[in-house]
Amino acid sequence: MQIRDLPFPDPGTPDVRSGLRFLVWLGRRQLGGQFASLVWGLLHFSSVMALPYGVGIAVQSVVERSGTALAFAGGLIALAGVCIAAGDTMLHRTAVTNWITAAARTQQLLARRTAELGSTLTRRVAAGEVVAVSTSDVEKIGWFVEAVSRFLAAALTIVLVCVALLFYQPALGVLVALGVPVMALGVLPLLPRATRLADVQREKAGRATELASDTVAGLRVLRGIGGEDLFLDRYRRASQEVRRAAVRSARMWSLITALQVLLPGLLLIAVVWYGIGLVGDGRIDVGELVTVYSAVMLLTYPLRHFEEIAMAYSFSRPSARRAARVLALERATGGAPGVAGTVPAAGDLYDPATGLLAPDGRLTAVVCGDPDAAGRLAERLGGHPPEPEGLPSVLLGGVALDELPLETARTKVLVQDKDPVLLSGTLAELLNVPASRAVSAEAALAAAECGDVLGALAQASLDEDPATAPITERGRSLSGGQRQRLALARSLVADPDVLVLDEPTSAVDSHTEARIANGVRTLREGRTTVVFTSSPLLLDRADRVVLVHEGAVEAVGTHRDLLRDEPRYRAVVTREPEDGSAAPNGHVARKGEDGGPGAAEAARTAGVGTGIDIDIEETA
Structure with missing residues (x-):
């Protein structure tokens, strides 16, 4: 696998039973790259360890005044230098490729899972944790995957060197063979504590990242209520906790x-001390002592990879545990009865x-007193996981949406939640979404009343073209209203079979809202549209209005009929108590306050956009 071949056509199905299993799965998916890195690593480390042998021969040739041996030593050292350079270059190349490949595969898996889960992801995993997994955690996962092959090359080289020294000079070779395992495993008792400290640091860093992302996302609101200093102090404390945790972890690693x-220094002292005695006794040559000394000294280089793999x-x-937790999340299915697997051409949208019931080709408005419940119902209508789990699936034309492939469900039903996200880019890129092409961007x-938004974007554009404005x-x-209207325009361009809008005009004024209501109704004529709202302007333009209370349909009718006959509906729409009464001409009065100022205000609210002429004489 080469970097130029990224991204993967299919990143695969990961093993997410644990963080370690996920790391093993990543390594197995790129065995070719790992093997290449292992081979180049062996060449590099072996060439480095060949230098002491050449140096030893050179020293001994000088002692013995042998020009042939000295020339041989020079050629050996030169060959080792060439192999060191080639091996190091290719080892670095393959290691970086393995790192980027593992990171890219993980990012693709996370992106795929995020797209499958949609907005339910942030309800099941904190937004800051998602950010941490997608950025710094991906790098650390790639680091470990690529470090494995280098560590194996270093470990094999150390074993080969120890075996070679046993044959080359048994007396000193035994000392080295006994000392190297102590060097390699001497830090092992410290690793559990170092790991715990690293975990604490990552946990605190994740919380700080989450706090920072939440603060940035709500900066406009914070400025409005004067809460910048409060959240700045919270982030300052969180960052100081991260700093202290990082210092404690760094001390352990130091x-x-x-x-x-x-x-290794102690081993070198032992080798020199014992070797000098052997030279004095005439049991070994000076060149052999230099060879063993140099080999032990250079062994510290591959031994460093034991520390690196542990770190x-x-x-x-x-990081892998967090990634596996996100990747293990599944798109829940409701298991409702219905014809699963077939793709409905059209039909009514029904939530058992x-x-x-949202009839095919009609504009249905849904009134729900609980905004959170309304948001969950809107997402369920789009085939997203039901909450709480176990609820039956929504049916489109008799087919269970939860049983359809995700791509198919999303082409049939589009849900715009109450807080839609606009990605960075130009207006043309924003509106370039998968669509039927039956509705133009203009x-x-x-229909979304974006005239003033286009004017503002034109001023921000270099060529005065709003389509190219950033x-x-x-x-x-x-502004909030401008964002909301652009998001609505994006949804209208997509022109899905079923469009579900959750409070699409909550941030606009009443005059603009009235024009949007007319525009949406006209543009979506003959298409199924469901609007969750309590605005009389939108409710009056709906073909049918449904009142949902405590998880069940309470009443169905037109806005005017429900306003007159349903106290609970009137309470949600007009903000009046349920025990208020409604006059036949649309007047709404508080109990015990007939004709008072409160009744007048309620009547205005109920009658806005309904076409009902209200003439109330206010009395003191």
């Missing part, structure tokens, strides 16, 4: 590093859990 230097695993293990923008991330450069 101790491990110090031991990695100390233990990489300590940091990647919690609440009894809500028609959608006109839109910042989440549309933060726009």
